[in-house]
Amino acid sequence: MILIALKAYAYRVHDPKWSFAPVSGAGAARMGGRANRPGINALYLSLELETALAEYRHLDTLMPPAVMISYEVGVEPVVDFRGGYTKKWEPIWQDFYCDWRRMVFQEKTEPRSWVIGDLVLAAGAKGILYSSAITSGTNLVLYNDALAGSDFVHVYDPDHALPRDQSSWR
Numbered sequence: 001m002i003l004i005a006l007k008a009y010a011y012r013v014h015d016p017k018w019s020f021a022p023v024s025g026a027g028a029a030r031m032g033g034r035a036n037r038p039g040i041n042a043l044y045l046s047l048e049l050e051t052a053l054a055e056y057r058h059l060d061t062l063m064p065p066a067v068m069i070s071y072e073v074g075v076e077p078v079v080d081f082r083g084g085y086t087k088k089w090e091p092i093w094q095d096f097y098c099d100w101r102r103m104v105f106q107e108k109t110e111p112r113s114w115v116i117g118d119l120v121l122a123a124g125a126k127g128i129l130y131s132s133a134i135t136s137g138t139n140l141v142l143y144n145d146a147l148a149g150s151d152f153v154h155v156y157d158p159d160h161a162l163p164r165d166q167s168s169w170r
Contacts, residue, residue: 051137
């Protein structure tokens with residue numbers, strides 16, 4: 001694994017009714033995500049605005065209402081998989097971009113990308129930087145429960161415009 005320290009600005013497009021908890025990772029923990037199995041809190045971010053929008057749309061023509069949130073991130077270490085699989089990586093990394101949704105929801109099998117997430121956590125890394133499968137941009141998954149010490153994920157909300165709880169969306 002290639003491990004790096006990361007300091008960056010990142011973005012996520014949230015469903016408005018969940019924008020009161022922009023760093024929770026609980027949504028991904030419910031059903032799992034590309035690099036986290038159910039029960040593992042994970043925050044999926046993008047390093048470009050355009051990538052965040054594209055990831056939220058999932059290739060649909062129309063986009064449901066959304067709230068764009070900006071973050072300042074400082075985490076060490078994270079796995080840098082932006083270059084994709086080469087022979088420098090363990091063979092399992094060939095499967096990082098598997099169709100995890102099809103595997104979980106249709107085939108009822110465990111995607112190997114979940115095993116990769118387990119390996120990343122076991123190695124002491126706190127996330128993975130990787131190329132978006134939709135754009136040429138970069139995504140970041142952070143494992144919330146692994147963050148500690150000098151790690152930070154700060155929401156940029158200078159006017160305190162984000163709701164404080166879900167009662168705003170009744």
